[in-house]
Amino acid sequence: MVDKIIIENLSLQYSDGVESLRNVSLNIPENAVTVLFGPAGGGKSTLLRCLNRLNDLTEVKASAGRIMIDGENVLDPKIDVIALRRKVGMVFARPVPLPMSIRENLTYGLELAGEKRRSKLDEAVERSLKLAAIWDEVKDRLHEPAIALSGGQQQRVCLARVLALQPEIILLDEPTSGLDPISTGKVEAALVELKKEFTIILVPHSVQQAGRTADYAAFFLQGELIEYNEGKALFTTPKEKRTEDYITGRFG
């Protein structure tokens, strides 16, 4: 497996003094689902937000280390952040449809990237909605406001919106935390298809989901990477006592 992302000695401290990541090193392979899990406040979301530099919007006091994606350090202040965010898409915990139609949600990023041709936009809308397993449900109502959809549908539209930009990496931050089990199943099924094309990093909303989806799994505790291994190995034979305690439900 080729490593898509190489994280080296990453540390980060927020302005309120909270240390969020401590010396994390991690290689994330291409075309696989890598799961970052652990109790709240462990630094998983912070790590995701470093990968697409969304942390630029937050008051960060200090950070150190490198994140290499395709040989480029994305923490370098000189890189093209806009291009990075198109390459590294993100789906959030709560579905946030932008206040516009379903179609406009899908084309928003592409239009900002300069794509004006209607045929290209139509093609991207259909392709990404199909990839996110929502095409059949919305194909006749593309011009309706996205907010009119159910929560599960909204979240898949949000996933499709990311896919429309043809990213290489998809970050999912507890994408199913507000969804019912059926919608959750649909999103998870979509991930299995998606990893053939994309590198996926998922912060799951439960240990069970981590177990179901992980090709690789990283256990985070209070900003530290405790254990990282192939999913199967980590969940059946954890090496660290703390990992074992967490996945068997002894804390967290």
Add this chain to the structure above:
Amino acid sequence: MKLSINRHLMQRLGFTGITLMAIATVTPIVAVVIYILAQGLPAISAEFLTGFPHDGMRAGGILPAIVGTLYLTIGTAIFSVPLGIAAAIYLSEYASDTPLTRTIRIAIINLAGIPSVVYGLFGLGLFVLFLKFGTSILAASMTLSIMTLPVIISTAEEALRSVPQAFRTVSISLGATRWQTIRRIVLKEALPGILTGVILGLERAAGETAPILFTGAAFFLPRLPGSPFDATMALPYHLFVISTQVPEMPIKIQYGTALVLLVFVLTMNLIATVIRSRARAKRQW
């Protein structure tokens, strides 16, 4: 059982009291409108609305005052709307919490509390005399703009802030720049709120006398103003003049003028209300 009846009674009494107070607050407004309507309506005629005053204002129409107020309102909008919205965008979207921005905020709040006659004197000093605009629509509009700015800035900032933060985060994560996010999402969603603030601010400007007293208002002009450097008649000032400066003034004309001013201001209010309620019905968050 007895206790619960007592409580019930107390609740009824309380509600009745609150309802009466609510009615009491609208009574003066309704009374003013009805009174002005009753007294002023007989004065309204085509000649009154489209003619010039004559016989030392005691007869004729108030066209130059109507046009003047329109010009002053537009002039005020030209200066205060872009500046006010720009300031609001800066404060809501770009400024972080620093001593500088705190000072700006405090200044804006205090600006709103300054008596309007002080704005008038300030306008006289700065625009009329120092910048040599003379007593003119330009100087009066700028004076009214300074007075209107705090209203526009604070309502616009409020409207911008009420747009959910998540929209900004999502937009940025999709490769939008900060400015693209503001232009395509935040401003669009905040626009009805901003417009409401703009109209309320301009409405206040349209009805003010003191700020234009020394900066642009004319007692009487035989023709309509032809350039921004001309002085102008204006409804509130005209009303002040014919109520206090002209002896043996027919009362009808005074109330007619008041009615026109009231309708002007209430129409703007109505537009603001319609914009707000329509936007609320269409809002997707």
